Amino acid sequence: MLDTAPAVRKPPGRRTAGRPRPRRRPRFGPYLLIAPTVVVIAVLMFWPMIQIGIMSFQKVGTRQLRGEPAESVGLENFKDILGDPFFWTTFKHTVLFAVVAVSLTMVIGTLVGLLLNKLGKRMSNLVAGGVMVAWATPPITAAIIFTWLFGTTGGLVNWTLDLLPDFLVGGDWLGYNWFAKPLPTYTVLTICVVWQACPFVAVSVLAGLKSVPSELYEAARVDGSGPWRTFWSITYPMLKPIFLVVLVMSIIWDFKVFTQLFIMAGMANRDAFNLSLYAYSEAFGSMNPKLGDGSAIALVLTLILLIVTALYVRVMVRQGETR
Amino acid sequence: MKYIKMAAAAAAIALAASACGGDGGDGGNEKVPAELEVWMMGEGTPEQTKFLDDVETEFKKDHPETDVKIKYVPWPQVATQFQKAAASGEGPDVTELGNTDVQSHIEQGNLADITDLLGDWADGKTLNKTALENDQADGKTYAVPWYGGVRGVWYRQDWFKELDIATPKNWAELTAAAKKVEDEKDVPGIGVASDHTNAIISFIWGNGGEVAVKEGEKWTGKLDQPQAIEAAEYYAGLDDSGKYVGKNELEGPQRDFALGKVGMYFDGSWALKQLKEISPDDADKWAVFPIPAKSGGNAPVMAGGSDVAVWRDTTNKKVSFDYIKVLNNAKNAKAWADYSGFSSMRSDVSFSDPKLAIFTDIAKNTKFPPMTAGWAEFEQAKKVLPNTLKAIMQGGDAAAEMKKANEQANTLLNP
Numbered sequence: 001m002l003d004t005a006p007a008v009r010k011p012p013g014r015r016t017a018g019r020p021r022p023r024r025r026p027r028f029g030p031y032l033l034i035a036p037t038v039v040v041i042a043v044l045m046f047w048p049m050i051q052i053g054i055m056s057f058q059k060v061g062t063r064q065l066r067g068e069p070a071e072s073v074g075l076e077n078f079k080d081i082l083g084d085p086f087f088w089t090t091f092k093h094t095v096l097f098a099v100v101a102v103s104l105t106m107v108i109g110t111l112v113g114l115l116l117n118k119l120g121k122r123m124s125n126l127v128a129g130g131v132m133v134a135w136a137t138p139p140i141t142a143a144i145i146f147t148w149l150f151g152t153t154g155g156l157v158n159w160t161l162d163l164l165p166d167f168l169v170g171g172d173w174l175g176y177n178w179f180a181k182p183l184p185t186y187t188v189l190t191i192c193v194v195w196q197a198c199p200f201v202a203v204s205v206l207a208g209l210k211s212v213p214s215e216l217y218e219a220a221r222v223d224g225s226g227p228w229r230t231f232w233s234i235t236y237p238m239l240k241p242i243f244l245v246v247l248v249m250s251i252i253w254d255f256k257v258f259t260q261l262f263i264m265a266g267m268a269n270r271d272a273f274n275l276s277l278y279a280y281s282e283a284f285g286s287m288n289p290k291l292g293d294g295s296a297i298a299l300v301l302t303l304i305l306l307i308v309t310a311l312y313v314r315v316m317v318r319q320g321e322t323r
Numbered sequence: 324m325k326y327i328k329m330a331a332a333a334a335a336i337a338l339a340a341s342a343c344g345g346d347g348g349d350g351g352n353e354k355v356p357a358e359l360e361v362w363m364m365g366e367g368t369p370e371q372t373k374f375l376d377d378v379e380t381e382f383k384k385d386h387p388e389t390d391v392k393i394k395y396v397p398w399p400q401v402a403t404q405f406q407k408a409a410a411s412g413e414g415p416d417v418t419e420l421g422n423t424d425v426q427s428h429i430e431q432g433n434l435a436d437i438t439d440l441l442g443d444w445a446d447g448k449t450l451n452k453t454a455l456e457n458d459q460a461d462g463k464t465y466a467v468p469w470y471g472g473v474r475g476v477w478y479r480q481d482w483f484k485e486l487d488i489a490t491p492k493n494w495a496e497l498t499a500a501a502k503k504v505e506d507e508k509d510v511p512g513i514g515v516a517s518d519h520t521n522a523i524i525s526f527i528w529g530n531g532g533e534v535a536v537k538e539g540e541k542w543t544g545k546l547d548q549p550q551a552i553e554a555a556e557y558y559a560g561l562d563d564s565g566k567y568v569g570k571n572e573l574e575g576p577q578r579d580f581a582l583g584k585v586g587m588y589f590d591g592s593w594a595l596k597q598l599k600e601i602s603p604d605d606a607d608k609w610a611v612f613p614i615p616a617k618s619g620g621n622a623p624v625m626a627g628g629s630d631v632a633v634w635r636d637t638t639n640k641k642v643s644f645d646y647i648k649v650l651n652n653a654k655n656a657k658a659w660a661d662y663s664g665f666s667s668m669r670s671d672v673s674f675s676d677p678k679l680a681i682f683t684d685i686a687k688n689t690k691f692p693p694m695t696a697g698w699a700e701f702e703q704a705k706k707v708l709p710n711t712l713k714a715i716m717q718g719g720d721a722a723a724e725m726k727k728a729n730e731q732a733n734t735l736l737n738p
Contacts (some may be wrong), residue, residue: 062431065410152566153579175511180568181717267703268518269569270710284403285704287427288696288738 049302052295060291070292077296086270087278087297094274094301097186098254104194105250106243109201114231116202117209128203135199143263146192150178182272185265192260197253201246208239241319248312252305275301356639358390359646362404362415364629367395370662377658382649386642402703408634409433416637417646422628423698425458425466430696430738434465435633440644441467446652449669457694458630467647468668470659471628472591473686474521477598479586480610482508490612493619494557501561504586514576514588515562517569517713520702521625522589525614526554528690529622534708535693535732542693544732546711552725554617559715568716571709573597581605589614591627592674592682593664610678613685626689628665697738707731 056077058070081087112131116124134142150157152175161173178184212235220230236243258276265272267281275297283294363375372393379391394415396404401421408414409431420428428434441447441464454468476497483490483500486507491497501512516522524534532550535542545551567575576588581601592611599606613621631650633643649655656667661675666686673683692698701707711728715721 062406062409062433065406066412066432152575153582153584175564175566177566177568177570179570180565180713265569266518266574268571268706268709269713270706271713281704284406285700287402287405287424287431287699287703289402289406 052298052302055291056295056299058292060295061289062287065289065291073292077292078300080293081282081296081300086273089271090273090275090278093182093186093272094255094276097190097257097274098251101190101193101197101254101257102247102250104190105197105201105254106247108194109198109246110205110243112198112202113205113209114235116206124206128206131199131202134196135203137196139196139259140263142192142196143260146188146260147179147264150188152177179264179269179272182269185261185269185272189257189261189264192264193254193257197250201250204242204246205239208242209235212238241316244312244315244319248308251308255301255305255308354638355386355388356416356642357388358392359417359639359642360392360394360415361646362394362396362418364396364398364401364419364421366397367393374655374658374662378646378650378655381655382646385645385649389642391646405433408636412636414634414636416634416639416643417631418634419469419629419631420466422454422457422468422471422626422630423692423702425630425632426460426694427696427699428632429460429465433635435635435637435640435643436463436465437467437633437640437644438462438464440641444644444648446648446669449653449671451668451670453689453691454626454628454630454668457691458632466630466632467651469629469631469651470656470663470665471626471668471686471689472593472665473624473626473682473689474525474589474591475611475613475624475682475685476513476587477580477590477594477609477611479504479580479583479608481608482586491615493615494617497615498561501586508586510579510584510586511562511564511566512586513561514567514572514579514585515558515716516567516572516575516588517559517716518571518574518706518709519589520706520708521627522572522614523555523558523708523712524625524692525589525622526558527551529614529616530554530557531617535736537693542695542697542732542736544729544736546729546732547722547726552721555712555715555725556721557617559712559721565716569713577601580609591664592666592679595664595678611681613681621685621688623688623690624685625692626686628668693736695736695738697736700738701732701735705731705735707735 055070057072057074058064059073059076060070064070116128119127137145149155152158157178158173158176161169161176162171178188216234216238217230220234225233256276257274258280261272261274261277262280265277267285270281273281279294279297279301282290282297361375363371365371375391375393382391383389398421401424405414405428414433425434447467450468451471454471455464458464458466458468476491478490478500482488482504486503488500488503489496491500497513504510504512527534527546527550530550530553532548532554533545534551535544535546537543566579570576572588572590576585577590577594577597578601579585580588581598583602583605595606595609598609614624616622631647633640633647637643651669653669653671656669656672657675659665660667660672664674664676664679666674666682674680692702707728711724714724
């Protein structure tokens with residue numbers, strides 16, 4: 001660390017001196033190497049984002065898709081959506097769901113990671129492989145499986161709940177419709193999403209744990225520290241960067257959940273929409289697409305995620321400074 | 324610079340002119356296309372593919388050099404597929420369309436004007452007049468009605484016999500029948516799905532209500548009228564199991580009905596095929612009666628169905644229309660009706676299966692929803708009636724919910 005300090009102080013001195021460095025050669029190599037990636041990312045990610053930004057200030061329907069010039073409507077689209085109480089319902093759903101799902105993912109994922117670390121090598125591999133299957137399941141498949149599990153006719157969950165004694169869970173489960181109201185719909189959605197996201201957290205935590213020197217744990221054990229104390233005094237501080245990355249990624253994923261909810265609630269249950277589904281239904285829901293409104297919603301969602309990411313970068317940078 | 328600008332302006336005007344009216348390219352000097360792309364809606368079955376192969380063989384008699392390429396577009400993807408087609412210019416030549424989408428397509432400028440071609444086609448006179456009106460705007464025709472379907476009430480014939488229930492003729496009898504089945508068989512008497520605009524609308528019409536009527540140039544919502552509110556309340560109260568809230572007939576009741584877990588449900592003639600697939604041996608237990616109006620008689624039913632049209636971007640308008648002529652000639656229309664269970668939109672074609680004869684009867688009292696480009700959004704994107712009914716089924720006040728629905732009708736139906 002110390003040897004970098006003079007380098008930081010140098011530039012002002014160089015500038016006041018006002019003479020060019022003698023052996024300065026432009027180095028294109030690295031830029032050439034990174035250029036293809038930048039171009040691909042720009043085309044695939046930045047351009048669509050810019051396009052969405054432009055479209056959110058325009059009225060865009062099929063005629064405009066055909067090539068007719070799009071009429072600029074200023075802030076009209078944003079006024080439309082922000083003035084619609086329905087937008088705030090979907091906003092509320094998005095945020096509440098993210099808070100619950102992210103918390104559960106982090107807690108359960110970490111616990112599974114700790115468990116994996118405790119297991120013997122073979123068992124650990126077996127269980128890790130098992131949980132990775134959940135991670136590898138495509139969201140659409142997972143969503144369909146969960147809709148079946150919680151179905152009203154022949155659903156395994158209703159059947160099981162009905163077999164359990166009534167004083168425990170209440171009766172009349174066979175015909176219970178999980179997808180009629182937002183709360184039970186989101187309950188199923190949370191189970192599905194958390195089930196799929198936990199393995200990633202678990203395996204990341206496991207990877208982190210492998211890098212913690214075992215002497216630390218030995219010392220803790222000698223000092224008589226229990227598992228709770230050991231976790232907060234050793235594991236957590238050591239794995240903090242991993243937790244941060246995983247946390248931010250989970251937040252981004254759970255804010256954007258679309259596929260699973262689309263399968264479970266469908267277009268008919270507007271009262272269970274989140275922001276993504278709302279944007280989709282505005283933009284692509286009928287033969288009269290309102291791509292402008294859809295883009296505006298997507299832009300709002302993007303802004304929220306940018307704020308989250310900015311906070312994350314700030315934390316990361318600060319962490320670097322203190323070290 | 325000036326000249327360039329003028330040239331650009333002239334080009335723009337020429338483009339606009341050709342886009343609005345004439346659709347350049349017809350007039351007898353079209354090139355013979357090597358391939359005609361035809362989009363059909365739905366998943367496509369081996370039988371359907373065979374039917375379309377036969378149509379192609381017949382079409383090739385007149386157009387030996389043109390191959391027909393069929394592409395199936397699943398219904399849930401229809402809106403996005405057409406949007407892509409419009410945006411990329413890589414659309415079909417001929418396409419099937421949901422009939423409630425036609426007005427939107429016309430409004431969006433997706434379809435070729437086929438007024439003259441239809442005028443020269445003798446079979447055009449056999450086409451259902453109301454259905455054809457749905458394909459017109461400003462005196463021009465943009466599509467041809469192909470097949471349609473109406474809903475009735477499917478019921479368990481054997482249970483009705485066993486419990487001595489006569490087929491309901493009015494709302495009171497329908498409620499009584501549902502109650503009896505529920506009490507005796509311990510399953511919901513009738514499977515009322517909240518996501519079922521077609522069934523809901525029949526009850527509104529069957530009580531003398533309307534969704535909206537055209538007053539001058541504007542559509543005025545009528546969902547806040549007592550007839551409509553009463554109908555919504557009645558529909559929502561038909562089944563209190565809550566099993567079908569937020570679902571449509573295919574997701575919930577159809578399967579349950581086939582498996583003997585519900586006594587009645589609303590569906591069309593084409594359902595017979597799907598019911599048989601779910602439960603192959605029970606076909607003789609099922610029968611159909613018309614959706615009753617409140618005080619008796621058949622309630623008007625919404626004619627759902629499909630039309631065929633020539634896509635605007637095609638370079639072979641004439642050949643495309645020739646394909647439609649073959650697809651919808653009397654022989655093929657009959658074959659299609661018998662295979663699919665949908666009624667033909669030709670006056671000279673009817674079903675062969677006696678079980679489906681009742682639908683011919685039901686179809687005598689058809690009505691169309693408001694013919695406006697806004698209907699697609701009202702029905703599909705916003706699902707106004709399904710969401711209103713859902714709210715009422717969950718204890719919402721019918722009058723208040725229908726008032727909200729009516730406000731949406733007023734805005735959405737006047738895009």
